[in-house]
Amino acid sequence: MKVVVIGGTGLIGSKVVAKLNEHGHEAVAAAPNTGVNTLTGEGLAEVLKGASVVIDVSNSPSFEDEAVMDFFRTSTTNLLKAESEAGVAHHVALSVVGTQRLQDSGYFRAKQAQEELIKASGIPYSIVHATQFFEFMKAIAAAATEGDTVRLAPVKIQPVASDDVAATVGRTAVGDPVNGVVEVAGPDAFQLDQLIGKGLAAKNDPRTVVADVHAPYFGAELKESTLLPAPGAHIGGTRFADWLARQQ
Template sequence: MKYVVVGGTGFIGTKVVARLRSAGHEVIAAAPETGVNSITGEGLEQAMANAHAVLDVTNSPTFDPQGILDFFGVSTSNLMNAEKKANVRHHVLLSIVGTDRLPDNAYFQGKILQEKLVRDSGVPFTIVHSTQFMEFLGAIADLGGTNEETRISTGHVQVIAANDLADALSDVLMGDPIGGIVEVAGPNREPMSDAVSRYLTAKGDARRVVADPDAPYFGARLERDTLVPVGEARIGKTNFSQWLTSLAQ
């Protein structure tokens, strides 16, 4: 089978590409540096030719609200048009758990637009909603404050290891489209402030975490369950405590 991973040179994309290739499939790691640009359309027709399925793990290069909408709107529209012409049989989109529960967040607005374009495209699809990556906790800590302390929301998280997410995406991509959402999450649920505090301790980072229910998460206030699954979800195998232990080794 031929698969196209759009954003295939990025953090998650490279992991999925490696899994598909190890399974013996032909894989296009589509990205501007490989000659495939979902914004300009460069290389899309050639990449999609004879492709069985496409995974979109692209990420906006800007946090400007209009820039986010423009990126996801143009990129997704170009992808869906190219896939329809090539008769691609399955489009898989990586999105975020809680997208519809944080409408004031500019990035989530972009993901909502992206999901709508996929749903309305006519291409068979599956949308994968993932919780935040364990590997991203350092970036969350950096958003919260100074060199001495960081203010972090008490909204719950269920962080997932990037390798577990890559496994889930690969399985979904090689399966049949469901025309709906699959949610994936890590096995451990706790306040974001606790998760960040444990991460910083494991990294030997002396910053103090202040648990603050009103601390913004990319500009928006979180409720307790904004970013965690509220129904059935596929659960990753990597325990957060075990993953933290591996950081110190």
């Protein structure tokens, strides 16, 4: 089975390509550095020839409200049009647990717009909602930093290893389209501020983490369960403590 992975040279995409190829599929990494650009349409028709499945794990280079909305609307529209012309039978997209609950954030409004385009396309689809990657904890801390203080809401989070996300995306892609959402999360729930504090301490980072119920998360205020998956989510096998130990 030929599977084209948009964003296939990035963190998740490269893992998905490797896993699919290991299982005997023809996984093709498609990204600007391989001659495929979903914003301009360059290379799309060529790379989609003979493809049964397209996986989109691409992300906007900018999180600024207007730029991120333009990225997901334009790239998704171009991609779905090319897929329809090529006869692709299954569109798989990676999105985020809680997207629909985070609409005060420009980034998550853009992800919601992406999902709505997919649902309206007529192409059989599966959307994988993942909780935050372990690797994303650094970016969460950076976004919440003011001087030497990191302000974070004391809410629950259930982060997941990127390897486990890639495995779920790959399994979903080679299965039948669900025409709905599949969720994946890590095995353990933490309090967001405490988790980031542990991560910073492990790297001897001098910043101080402060719990603030009104601290925004990429522009959106969080409730206790905003970032948590629903019952029935796929649960990855990698624990945060084990992953963190490997990073050191």
